[in-house]
Amino acid sequence: MNKILDPRESVISDRLKNVGKIILISGFKGGIGKSVVSVMTALSLSRKGYNVALLDLDVTSSTDDIILGAKNLYPTEDKGLIPPVFEGIKFMSFNFFSMSKPFAIRGSSVVDAIKELLCVTIWGKLDFLIVDMPPGFGDTFFEIMRLFKKFRVVSLYTPSPLSKKIVNKMIPLIKDKNIEIVKIENMSKESGKAKLIYDPELDKSIGNVKKLEKTLLYNDVVKNLNIITGEKL
Amino acid sequence: MHEWALAESVIKTVELNDELKNKKIDVIVGELQDVDIEVFEFALNELMKNKEIKIKLRIVVEESSFKCNNCGFEFSMKEVLKRNKMERENIHFIPEMVKAFVKCPKCKSIDFEIIKGRGVKLSYE
Numbered sequence: 001m002n003k004i005l006d007p008r009e010s011v012i013s014d015r016l017k018n019v020g021k022i023i024l025i026s027g028f029k030g031g032i033g034k035s036v037v038s039v040m041t042a043l044s045l046s047r048k049g050y051n052v053a054l055l056d057l058d059v060t061s062s063t064d065d066i067i068l069g070a071k072n073l074y075p076t077e078d079k080g081l082i083p084p085v086f087e088g089i090k091f092m093s094f095n096f097f098s099m100s101k102p103f104a105i106r107g108s109s110v111v112d113a114i115k116e117l118l119c120v121t122i123w124g125k126l127d128f129l130i131v132d133m134p135p136g137f138g139d140t141f142f143e144i145m146r147l148f149k150k151f152r153v154v155s156l157y158t159p160s161p162l163s164k165k166i167v168n169k170m171i172p173l174i175k176d177k178n179i180e181i182v183k184i185e186n187m188s189k190e191s192g193k194a195k196l197i198y199d200p201e202l203d204k205s206i207g208n209v210k211k212l213e214k215t216l217l218y219n220d221v222v223k224n225l226n227i228i229t230g231e232k233l
Numbered sequence: 234m235h236e237w238a239l240a241e242s243v244i245k246t247v248e249l250n251d252e253l254k255n256k257k258i259d260v261i262v263g264e265l266q267d268v269d270i271e272v273f274e275f276a277l278n279e280l281m282k283n284k285e286i287k288i289k290l291r292i293v294v295e296e297s298s299f300k301c302n303n304c305g306f307e308f309s310m311k312e313v314l315k316r317n318k319m320e321r322e323n324i325h326f327i328p329e330m331v332k333a334f335v336k337c338p339k340c341k342s343i344d345f346e347i348i349k350g351r352g353v354k355l356s357y358e
Contacts, residue, residue, distance in 0.1 A: 002259075005355040007246040011238070014245065080238035081326065097323040098333040104343055105332050106302075113329040116352065120238040120326065 008119035012147050015080075015118060019053075020127040022148055023229060027156035028166045030135035033186040033217075034058075034156055037196065038132035039067045040212065040221040041154075041228055046088035047213075048225075048233060050127040053083060053090035057144070058134040059110050060103055062095045069207035080122040087209055092121055107139040114143055128229065137170050145174065152180040152230050158187045180230050194227050196220040235326060236269055239353050240276035246355060247288060256357045260290050263350040264297040264310050267325045297350030299335075303342035310350070312338055328352050 016022070025038040035058065042054040056064040065073065068086060074096050075081040083090040094103060094113065105113065123129065131151075134140050144151075153174060157167040171181055188195040197216050205211035212218055225233050243260055247253050260277070262268045270292060277290055297310045312335050313324065320334040328351050337345050 002356045002358055005246055005250070005253075005357070007239075007242040007353060007355055009242075010245040010249050011242040014241075075326075077235050079241075081235060094327070097327050097330045099319070099323065101333045102343070103330070103333040105329055106344070106346075109329045109332065109347075112351070113327055116327050116329070119242050120235055122238070 006115070008115045009147065012115070012118045013149075015121060015123060016129070016148070018125045019123060019129045021229065021231070022129045022131060022151035024131045024133050024144065024151055024153045025156065026133040026141070026153055027163070027186075028135060028137055028170045029157070029163050032156050032158050032163055033196075034135070035063050035132050036067055036202065036217065037154070037156060037184075037186060037221060037228075038130050039064050040218050041225070042089045042091075042128075042130045043068075043087060043209065043212065044218065044222045044225060045128050045130070045229070045233075050233075051090075051125060052088070052128045052130065053092070053123055053126050054130050054132065056091075056093040056095070056132045057114060057140055058132055059094050059113055059140065060105060061134070062093045064091070064132055065093050065095050067206055067212070068209060075121075078122070080120045081117075082122050082124075090123065090126070092117065110139050111143045114140060115147070118147065137173065145176075145179075150178040152182070154228055155181060155183050156186045157183060159185065159189060182227060182230065184224065184227065191216070191220050191223070194224065196224065236273040237276045239268065240273055240280055243277060243290070243353065243355065244280040244284060244286065247286060248284065253355070253357060254288075258288065258290050259293045259356040261293050261295050261354050261356050263295050263328065263347075263352045263354075265313065265324060265328045265331060265347060265350050266352045267321060268353070270294070293356075295350040298348045299331075299337075299345050300348050301337035301340060301342055302344040302346060304337060304340040306337055306339035307348070308338050308345075 073084040187198040199217040
């Protein structure tokens with residue numbers, strides 16, 4: 001019986017070799033603002049002049065393009081796929097390929113789709129790669145831990161005791177010397193260190209970058225960039 | 234030229250795995266991914282030349298088949314070939330996208346498996 005090898009994995013670390021830092025925006029519960037915070041982090045880093053990319057890995061429910069108001073984007077081909085650039089951000093999303101049609105797949109297919117995208121995406125030189133993670137500690141998280149090896153996790157939680165409980169339960173599972181972890185409270189009652197305020201006006205800015213940049217949340221993301229990135233910017 | 238990126242993954246795998254040295258390797262290319270074999274073969278040869286790797290790779294195209302998780306019906310690439318050029322292009326880049334565009338021809342479920350012929354893999358003794 002012949003042995004079978006998946007060649008895609010061998011090249012993924014090469015694709016990421018010129019990426020300064022990978023930051024996963026996670027938090028394990030749904031609806032806690034991972035996508036909005038991912039987009040705002042990428043946007044604020046881009047505005048500060050950093051080379052930044054945004055990867056929406058919420059495979060079946062990608063929304064970063066909707067938050068940004070990024071329409072009609074598609075990668076170009078040059079010995080791989082070159083992500084389109086929007087507002088200075090190199091941006092990659094499964095929505096480019098699903099043509100915004102419903103895309104519902106099982107766990108093993110999620111892993112295959114992620115590996116395929118990481119195998120063929122040519123990121124080039126980046127200071128930061130911001131990864132918008134799906135909710136839960138499942139296939140995507142396990143696969144990313146295996147493939148990326150070294151990264152920072154921003155674990156968002158909300159003031160809800162349920163959200164705090166899940167974060168505190170999950171964080172010990174990802175303790176590794178190559179993984180930095182920081183907890184940040186989103187939808188907080190107040191602004192502050194490692195706190196991003198709840199902004200009741202946020203929904204009105206979705207799809208419009210200029211409006212996003214004027215929100216209280218964006219202001220807090222900018223103030224907390226050192227905590228989010230783990231760097232003195 | 235996304236075929237170049239796939240070829241790079243093949244050559245990198247050969248470079249990294251001593252087990253593959255002096256082996257007859259089949260590069261199995263899934264029908265679903267619709268790889269341009271001429272371009273892919275050119276990229277493999279160029280990369281081997283650049284890295285001074287001398288190994289015989291045989292490209293084998295594997296037919297695709299699908300099985301519905303809902304009703305068990307098995308179907309072929311014929312369903313994929315009915316899709317328009319842009320949809321097939323997206324499947325070419327990410328084969329799982331077939332699930333955004335194709336449904337089980339019998340029960341119309343979107344929940345089906347790619348049984349074989351998905352993308353690129355290496356087979357050796």
